[in-house]
Amino acid sequence: MSQAAFADAPVPHRIDTNAPPAIVLDKVNKWYGTMHVLRDVSMTVAQQERVVVCGPSGSGKSTMIRCINRLETHQEGRILVDGTELTDDLRALDTIRREVGMVFQSFNLFPHLTILENCTLAPIWVRKMPKAEAEELAMSYLTRVKIPDQAKKYPGQLSGGQQQRVAIARALCMKPKIMLFDEPTSALDPEMIKEVLDTMIGLAESGMTMVCVTHEMGFARQVADRVVFMDRGEIVESGTPQRMFEDPQTDRLKLFLSQILRGH
């Protein structure tokens, strides 16, 4: 269904290949106890590139994307974000978290704060922005995700689709250079998926560097420069959406695609 909705032409864009890469993962390994969840994951994301990550459940997609802003720590290999290496150094972490925005499957809005307060919190406390300026900024992003009239409400009073758009606006208020999405539409009712994807397409059009875990193939076709397929902690195959979906090389991707298509 969502595939039909996004059968439009791909969003035009230009990847800046001369600039230093936005994200570099170099042979990243991670274990949970004895479970090896990331195996030699290597990937480079250029400035303004849009990467869609897909793969079966439990394949390590969330873990990988969460390593990029260090919500999880990796044990081997190197991760560089905008040239800064992720280590235990707190200052580096601080810099990176300011530059990387994240949108979660479960929205994770703060239920005790209004929509506007959700959006102004980080600019005021992390960027030390004056309150009035932060509110103005928040309103401009809330307008961009088309919910400025809900600013005084609390998250619990909004629909799932609206909450996820607020979450996107909230992340944007920090003016990040990179946006990470972890299955942003998976917790939504079908009729709300489109409004969130439309917001993300708008963001892609503005030239944002994006790494997005999603199974929305229509979205991947329209927006992604590259699709990365993960399985059992490894990057199995990657390429343009067209090549990946029409001419999968590995059996694992073929199997995955057949399951996804049957599911839809």
Add this chain to the structure above:
Amino acid sequence: MSDTVATAEPGYAAARERPPAGLVGPWAWARANLFSSWWSTAITLVLVYVILRALVGFVEWAFVNAIWSVPYNAQGRPDTAVCQNAKGIGACWAIIGDKYRLILFGRYPYEEQWRPAICVLLFIGLYVVSAMRRFWRKELALIWIATLAVIGVLMWGGVFGLQEVPEDYWGGLPITLILATFGLAFAFPLSVLVALGRRSKLPAIKLLCVLYVELIRGVPLISVLFMASVMFPLFMPAGVNVDKLLRAQIAFILFAGAYLAEVVRGGLQALPKGQSEAADAMGLTYWQKTGLIILPQALRLVIPPLVNTFIGFFKDTSLVLIIGLFDLLTMGKVALSDPPWQSFSTEVYVVLAIIYICFCFAMSKYSRGLEQDLNRARRR
């Protein structure tokens, strides 16, 4: 009621909108809950009889047959013969009239008792102001400091021409309120820190917090108080003399802190992990995250058990009697040790119970209101 429905919207629609008459109203409720079978009817009637008898008995004792005053002899001693004769039939409230100042203010010099009286009012005023969300800002801390300073000056005296009154003479309600107010005011922040510490990634801090909670919870409050009053001075360098009230206060804070910490930890654990992750992802520091995101939500979740613990500790202040401090309950006992009044303990304890109930009920009522207030915004 059924005819208003009929005039407003007759027919089928009206019948659908409300349950049929006879299923609502007090009579229907009583029929469903109290008289649904001959068995429940019998129980209801027996209970009604028992309750009425008890109520009538109490009213007769407390009001109808009560003795409100007794004659005093030339030496100013009460003659309680009337009360002795009425014993078991009517209450002897004369004891309260005779002893209320001793019970409320202990051995505080009689002419100076307006000072603890003002202190009690100040404490109550402080509670009322703190309870109003309108005053929940930084200035509230200043109000607390100022009020407590005034209370300290009034109680101790020695300045502004006030007669100096050492702590040994303090007693009654001010002692109870001092122990409870300072106890909870310090124990609560301590408990929040300990609860956070128990979830710390630093093993040393975590171990320290776990040890503290488990050790304190593992012993009775009475033994902590004993330790504070008997053993603590042994560990202090010679010449350093921490007074008894302060020692009891510290013991009390440590004890309440451990219990409250577990309550707070429950709230922290109930929060979805996503809240903390979202705050991290935005680049908030640990303390920003804790103060702005985690605690406001976690504490809201635990208001009922928190207040439950508060109420428990308010009453537990009475245990300080075992180390020789004279709180409200202890002063009741002291009042009863006066020979003419010795046999009128019921009257004294009824009055003490009413005082405790007033404070505890206010806390409980307030917490329920606060809970509703805070949750109104986040209804789903």
